[in-house]
Amino acid sequence: xxxxxxxxxxxxxxxxxxxxxxxxxxxxxxxxxxxxxxxxxxxxxxxxxxxxxxxxxxxxxxxxxxxxxxxxxxxxxxxxxxxxxxxxxxxxxxxxxxxxxxxxxxxxxxxxxxxxxxxxxxxxxxxxxxxxxxxxxxxxxxxxxxxxxxxxxxxxxxxxxxxxxxxxxxxxxxxxxxxxxxxxxxxxxxxxxxxxxxxxxxxxxxxxxxxxxxxxxxxxxxxxxxxxxxxxxxxxxxxxxxxxxxxxxxxxxxxxxxxxxxxxxxxxxxxxxxxxxxxxxxxxxxxxxxxxxxxxxxxxxxxxxxxxxxxxxxxxxxxxxxxxxxxxxxxxxxxxxxxxxxxxxxxxxxxxxxxxxxxxxxxxxxxxxxxxxxxxxxxxxxxxxxxxxxxxxxxxxxxxxxxxxxxxxxxxxxxxxxxxxxxxxxxxxxxxxxxxxxxxxxxxxxxxxxxxxxxxxxxxxxxxxxxxxxxxxxxxxx
Amino acid sequence: xxxxxxxxxxxxxxxxxxxxxxxxxxxxxxxxxxxxxxxxxxxxxxxxxxxxxxxxxxxxxxxxxxxxxxxxxxxxxxxxxxxxxxxxxxxxxxxxxxxxxxxxxxxxxxxxxxxxxxxxxxxxxxxxxxxxxxxxxxxxxxxxxxxxxxxxxxxxxxxxxxxxxxxxxxxxxxxxxxxxxxxxxxxxxxxxxxxxxxxxxxxxxxxxxxxxxxxxxxxxxxxxxxxxxxxxxxxxxxxxxxxxxxxxxxxxxxxxxxxxxxxxxxxxxxxxxxxxxxxxxxxxxxxxxxxxxxxxxxxxxxxxxx
Numbered sequence: 001x002x003x004x005x006x007x008x009x010x011x012x013x014x015x016x017x018x019x020x021x022x023x024x025x026x027x028x029x030x031x032x033x034x035x036x037x038x039x040x041x042x043x044x045x046x047x048x049x050x051x052x053x054x055x056x057x058x059x060x061x062x063x064x065x066x067x068x069x070x071x072x073x074x075x076x077x078x079x080x081x082x083x084x085x086x087x088x089x090x091x092x093x094x095x096x097x098x099x100x101x102x103x104x105x106x107x108x109x110x111x112x113x114x115x116x117x118x119x120x121x122x123x124x125x126x127x128x129x130x131x132x133x134x135x136x137x138x139x140x141x142x143x144x145x146x147x148x149x150x151x152x153x154x155x156x157x158x159x160x161x162x163x164x165x166x167x168x169x170x171x172x173x174x175x176x177x178x179x180x181x182x183x184x185x186x187x188x189x190x191x192x193x194x195x196x197x198x199x200x201x202x203x204x205x206x207x208x209x210x211x212x213x214x215x216x217x218x219x220x221x222x223x224x225x226x227x228x229x230x231x232x233x234x235x236x237x238x239x240x241x242x243x244x245x246x247x248x249x250x251x252x253x254x255x256x257x258x259x260x261x262x263x264x265x266x267x268x269x270x271x272x273x274x275x276x277x278x279x280x281x282x283x284x285x286x287x288x289x290x291x292x293x294x295x296x297x298x299x300x301x302x303x304x305x306x307x308x309x310x311x312x313x314x315x316x317x318x319x320x321x322x323x324x325x326x327x328x329x330x331x332x333x334x335x336x337x338x339x340x341x342x343x344x345x346x347x348x349x350x351x352x353x354x355x356x357x358x359x360x361x362x363x364x365x366x367x368x369x370x371x372x373x374x375x376x377x378x379x380x381x382x383x384x385x386x387x388x389x390x391x392x393x394x395x396x397x398x399x400x401x402x403x404x405x406x407x408x409x410x411x412x413x414x415x416x417x418x419x420x421x422x423x424x425x426x427x428x429x430x431x432x433x434x435x436x437x438x439x440x441x442x443x444x445x446x447x448x449x450x451x452x453x454x455x456x457x458x459x460x461x462x463x464x465x466x467x468x469x470x471x472x473x474x475x476x477x478x
Numbered sequence: 479x480x481x482x483x484x485x486x487x488x489x490x491x492x493x494x495x496x497x498x499x500x501x502x503x504x505x506x507x508x509x510x511x512x513x514x515x516x517x518x519x520x521x522x523x524x525x526x527x528x529x530x531x532x533x534x535x536x537x538x539x540x541x542x543x544x545x546x547x548x549x550x551x552x553x554x555x556x557x558x559x560x561x562x563x564x565x566x567x568x569x570x571x572x573x574x575x576x577x578x579x580x581x582x583x584x585x586x587x588x589x590x591x592x593x594x595x596x597x598x599x600x601x602x603x604x605x606x607x608x609x610x611x612x613x614x615x616x617x618x619x620x621x622x623x624x625x626x627x628x629x630x631x632x633x634x635x636x637x638x639x640x641x642x643x644x645x646x647x648x649x650x651x652x653x654x655x656x657x658x659x660x661x662x663x664x665x666x667x668x669x670x671x672x673x674x675x676x677x678x679x680x681x682x683x684x685x686x687x688x689x690x691x692x693x694x695x696x697x698x699x700x701x702x703x704x705x706x707x708x709x710x711x712x713x714x715x716x717x718x719x720x721x722x723x724x725x726x727x728x729x730x731x732x733x734x735x736x737x738x739x740x741x742x743x744x745x746x747x748x749x750x751x752x753x754x755x756x757x758x759x760x761x762x763x764x765x766x767x768x769x770x771x772x773x774x775x776x777x778x779x780x781x782x783x784x
Contacts, residue, residue: 013506209510216508375620379632380733382724389632391602419779420592432595433602435779 018282025301046170056174097345108296116206165198242269275299365398588642605776655756
């Protein structure tokens with residue numbers, strides 16, 4: 001490669017607009033499918049009703065004020081935040097796992113940036129027409145048609161951006177109520193800031209910046225691409241087949257028949273440029289694997305369509321591994337899972353998923369925390385008895401008001417004093433602190449170094465919990 | 479790949495070369511990067527106008543933003559934005575948010591508070607804070623007290639009574655414990671006898687004859703200990719005189735003294751010099767009645783009443 005001989009360049013580079021051509025095919029259909037599903041979930045979920053006692057009947061709601069998340073029948077409290085940690089670990093490991101097998105599948109099909117950019121491009125095409133029409137429109141002076149078409153496009157983009165921000169906000173309250181309050185000016189200040197910020201960023205990221213987000217902003221793409229192995233499947237151009245020994249050539253009259261072409265040493269690539277025109281990242285996959293490629297597979301669809309039309313075999317651009325492409329006779333591409341790294345990720349994924357499922361399945365309807373009061377650790381009473389005190393915090397997560405009974409086991413009768421609280425009533429979602437004191441005579445002290453608190457919910461005695469604690473004293477003083 | 483393709487991909491370099499062929503690409507950075515820089519410059523200027531920023535002579539630019547708060551004298555003030563005013567404003571808001579709970583505590587009888595788990599939980603958490611700020615300096619963080627200085631609030635011995643109303647009274651008006659010195663009234667032998675008697679009440683194995691003599695002295699007009707401590711030596715809560723028959727000591731460190739002569743010396747010291755240091759200040763000028771009531775409940779729970 002020649003270096004240091006180009007004419008000086010400007011310090012800053014203007015974005016070269018990418019005008020993509022639409023395409024039909026397997027990967028395009030898969031992308032539409034993912035998009036419909038993802039949008040249905042994101043935009044629909046806040047409106048899904050759910051029967052729930054005492055609180056807003058919304059299937060998924062993040063109640064920041066009440067410090068709890070409602071996710072269908074699961075209620076998540078701050079104490080359960082490690083579920084989120086587990087979930088993030090699982091998500092990260094799943095990303096590594098999937099990347100090792102099939103490369104940047106996340107980027108091309110599931111990433112929000114891809115999904116929103118895709119819909120924005122679709123709108124652009126709907127309003128302004130196919131690629132040649134859009135390029136023509138770009139070059140056109142600012143006349144009525146251009147203003148109208150660009151205006152409508154941007155208005156629709158803004159509308160979608162606004163509804164994206166709005167939907168995100170609706171997760172944090174009871175949606176029908178919040179929507180009315182938002183438009184009547186009675187929602188919280190934070191709601192307006194959130195909606196405005198998300199509208200602006202969605203519009204900018206999916207409408208204006210597009211592939212620049214992936215190329216310059218996104219850290220995901222950077223570290224995803226370093227997890228590639230030679231066995232990892234990636235969107236690849238079969239250069240040997242495409243270029244042949246003589247290079248690419250248009251299907252001129254004498255080079256139309258596949259057999260003749262091969263005989264003369266020309267590759268299968270007819271240099272139609274279709275794969276470049278459909279690429280939302282604006283790259284040429286025939287230059288090889290590159291960091292801007294988001295593995296969306298649209299160039300595969302484009303190339304297959306062209307191969308079909310000229311009657312050559314499909315798969316000139318395909319999902320394949322570097323190792324396979326390097327073979328003298330490339331085999332049929334397949335997923336290579338028999339690798340230590342992949343199996344390792346899979347095991348980690350399994351263990352952590354198991355831990356999360358187990359933790360959620362065995363959750364109790366209430367949270368308890370027993371703390372020994374350590375200032376002072378023990379108290380000598382006027383008759384010489386020793387008293388220890390404990391602070392018991394109960395959090396009711398059941399969704400209904402509950403009553404609990406606190407008892408002890410492994411102590412002589414009458415040692416427990418709960419003051420006036422025979423049973424402890426806790427309202428749904430609330431926490432209470434109960435002070436328990438245990439009094440032992442000097443003769444008893446040495447015999448009960450530890451004992452158990454038993455906390456029983458009256459309406460569900462089978463959920464009782466037993467917590468072992470210590471009894472402290474300094475018997476040498478007696 | 480064709481030759482033409484390669485040429486279009488050549489890149490300008492910075493012109494430096496290391497190790498013969500190691501060179502640095504000089505790629506332009508994208509335009510939006512530049513715009514982001516301009517936007518942050520604008521944001522800095524906006525910040526300068528909004529908030530206090532530059533020192534000017536003896537003053538400073540105060541910015542356009544204002545903040546309104548109610549100061550501790552109840553006067554509403556508006557000033558340029560500053561963190562002190564913001565703190566005052568947020569403190570007022572926090573106090574207002576707590577007010578309903580304090581009002582509920584004030585309106586609820588003592589026994590009802592102890593029966594209501596959720597109100598009681600507020601008392602425990604708010605009381606802990608009030609106690610730390612006002613009481614812990616003498617009575618220690620957990621209310622454990624300090625021998626010879628401040629009573630232990632976690633035991634069941636109460637000099638002035640441990641009912642809610644007694645505790646409320648103690649916090650509101652303060653207490654002043656006093657015991658006259660006996661060094662000039664009694665001989666050293668008499669003081670020893672009294673100390674032995676007092677120790678015998680707590681089952682310390684002292685000389686029984688000396689204790690018996692001390693018993694007589696205790697109830698005589700010479701020493702007249704029974705005036706304050708009562709004929710049964712159990713103390714009188716009206717006066718705040720100590721119960722001498724229980725295992726709890728405040729002024730003489732009897733449990734901490736190793737040998738019987740040392741225990742004796744500790745008690746003798748109190749009898750000889752008397753006490754004029756059992757002073758608890760009045761809190762009614764510093765704490766509101768609601769705060770005092772809440773503290774009374776909190777302190778009552780530390781020692782379980784009696």
